[in-house]
Amino acid sequence: LAVIYRAQGNVKLAEILAAKVFASLQEKIGAEHSYTLSAGSSLASTWNELGRLKEAEELLDQLISVKVGKFGPEHPSTIETTAVLAAVYYNQKRFADAESLQTYILQVRERTLDSEHGFTWTSKLNLAAIYTQQHRIKEAEDIELQVVDFRKERYGLKHELTLTALSNLAMTFRSQKKWAEEEKALSQVVLGRIEVLGPEHPNTLTSIQALANNFLSQQLPQKAEPLLRKMVEARSRRSDYGPAHPSTLASRNSLAWTYFDQGKHVEAESMQLQTIAEGQKFLGESH
Template identity: 30%
Template sequence: MDSQGQPARAVTHLHRALTDRVRVLGEDHPDTLASRNNLAGAYRAAGDLGRAIELYEQTLTDRVRVLGEDHPDTLASRNNLACAYESAGDLGRAIELYEQTLTDRVRVLGEDHPDTLISRNNLAYAYESAGDLGRAIPLYEQTLTDSVRVLGEDHPSTLIFRNNLAGAYRAAGDLGRAIELDEQTLTDRVRVLGEDHPDTLTSRNNLAYAYQSAGDLGRAIPLYEQTLTDSVRVLGEDHPDTLASRNNLAYAYESAGDLGRAIELYEQTLTDRVRVLGEDHPSTLASRNRLAGAYESAGDLGRAIELYEQTLTDSVRVLGEDHPMTGTVRSNLAHAVAERDGGETGQL
């Protein structure tokens, strides 16, 4: 249910399901452990990373005790906990856990098991998040090669791995290879999954972002507009992916210097994310930071600084001092204050 843009409702229903399973089946039944894992996932989707991590940690401990270190569900719990650590910005613990999970899955399931491929992809993504593209890109390339061999060119997982490799090329500034791969992935997803599949919409968004990164706003903006229109039609106004599409289009308008349309869209996205995801969701914090940046670009430093200050306070409280988002907002606030006070205003 969290995937339908209603994470708070998902938490309520999954909490009730967990309570029922504990009462009927007991604390240690595999179905009870599965319910606990699902509730943790709903908390993560709702941005409540503190409760998500606590629940994932409990589920992992219980699965180790009840099912054993090497049970596939235990390995899945270890992967999910690593994902939650990553979402919270604790990349050190996330990478350590991803590395352990990959090693265990290779040993228990084999090099070519789909779960092993997913672990390799997740570890590559964590390396990328930590800025270690030197380790991330070869791992993505290996995962894609193995997935093509094991699952085939058109398997949805293969398409995901191709999409992620394109993102890493983009992060490394290799826009030629990124755009080529994004275009291929979009073409393949349209053919395999259809025009309206959520993964196809994601590919269209990513290709637009690659065009934008290359400075080709003429191709990027129409693609963002198409993606938003399709996302509203297919997923609904309030789906998290629709909200992300709206945010991305606003950013493209801002890059094109159309601050009026950008600010209007940022304001709408922030209002919707607060309503749908809650005040403390990481995406809500990101929206608040982007809106503050647009105010700053428009010369409205008073509103920009106030919003940066609020976002920084919330980011420290929700994500912690060391989360990349917290560092970004702190830098943006310092820049805006320096600009207000007549200091240097170099591009951040």
């Protein structure tokens, strides 16, 4: 059930359930049972998504230590949990540590699975994302283009794995100010995710925000405005965001500047006042 909640974008509900399952399994069958270790990895993944990175790292270190002793360092379960730790390092901006782990994971998967296995391609994509953050743009783009082509052929354009690869490629285009290429990739991602995940799924909303940012970078506020309006409305409605969530406030602020850039000063002022009012509710008046 926790997996379903995560797939639906309800990460907070997934975390509550995963924590209960992990605690229950520890008590009933022991901390080193394979079911317990799997539940722990799920909980750590959820913490990673929620930004509870220190807690995720500490739990993953414990799980990996047990799995290495129980299964060996190259067992698929051990490697899977190591991949979550690499993702935590990435979110902590510890890119050298993340690269070291992802390179190791890729080498193991190429040797034990196959160079064409789906997990191997996932490792390549993760490594490319790290390269982008390290400003190794050419290396990142080359890998991402390969992953996109592979996943399009194997899964089709509108599969979430393909859309994820396209989204990563768009980020690499953005780092090079390749606005037209980024716009084309993001447009495909937005349309695909609306169809596959729904218009208000967090991944869809993130893609819409990225496309709006692309239009703003191209000095096209008239194209960004309707996307940002959708963002504000959708995030205000969602229980895991709400009108005072930092992401909603950021979208409101961007929308206000979009109004201003088009000479819509009344709308801009109104939106900024709403943003300030909601921000004070969430952050306090002294923030």
